[in-house]
């Protein structure tokens with residue numbers, strides 16, 4: 376984990392706005408005092424959740440998307456640490472560990488790779504480094520029976536989340552084999568072919584490597600589903616989806632029924648909970664869209680899955696506060712902060 380930056384109490388308080396007679400999450404959230412003894416510190420902590428950032432857009436660029444998913448983490452942190460600590464969400468059951476910084480790798484690629492093909496190959500190759508480091512940390516967190524909360528970053532990080540959690544919870548004796556399920560609220564399946572790692576094939580690699588058993592996508596857009604991916608999905612009994620069109624256009628099921636179906640389909644073992652911010656109407660991401668679920672649907676998705684699934688981890692990805700094409704949204708971080716607090720509340724309910 377060469378690229379991980381641990382936070383201390385001073386770092387946390389630097390972004391927490393202190394106010395008399397009030398307490399913010401930043402004042403209650405835990406940090407690790409000795410990063411050199413990470414495993415022992417996790418073991419000794421009574422916290423249930425470990426929050427980490429993966430602010431990178433290497434995976435998105437490796438998928439020919441628009442850069443900028445590295446900008447959501449700080450925006451999220453500023454909002455999250457200033458949530459009021461109260462009976463609804465107190466904060467001390469969360470460890471804020473820190474974030475990965477892969478910006479050095481990105482600069483190297485930008486400086487040295489020549490032309491489109493070479494750059495694409497270099498970005499895809501770099502995702503392997505991200506995979507290894509993120510997997511290692513998720514493994515460590517879960518083998519100590521804590522729930523990772525991962526804020527990305529591109530959706531490429533579903534792969535190390537699934538792989539790390541499957542191995543970690545297996546090592547902890549929580550599951551009989553190193554294999555988990557996943558539910559994904561997403562406009563895209565991210566089940567593209569294994570053509571080199573990127574943000575569009577995290578679930579294909581996880582399934583192919585045997586770490587992902589059942590996978591269900593909620594809110595998939597028919598217009599952005601390549602035919603080869605659709606064929607792979609319908610021919611695989613361990614993969615299921617409920618399209619956006621079936622829920623909101625044809626009204627075959629309502630949103631609650633769609634989420635309940637996904638929870639039921641994946642109920643046999645631990646399940647990773649995934650939200651791609653591009654599933655939310657108008658939210659800023661590489662694949663932003665005027666069509667998508669409302670923020671309150673995403674909040675309900677998190678709340679229902681946190682309460683009713685056997686949760687392995689939460690991964691919120693693809694959001695951006697600023698895209699490389701200049702578009703900006705100062706609300707992205709605050710929106711993600713609502714989703715994370717809904718998750719913690721749902722898990723504690």
Ligand SMILES: N=CN[C@@H](CCC(=O)O)C(=O)O
Nearest residue numbers: 440441530563574575661662
């Ligand atoms: N994780 C997102 N994957 C989508 C969107 C690509 C993009 O525009 O960034 C996909 O592969 O289709």
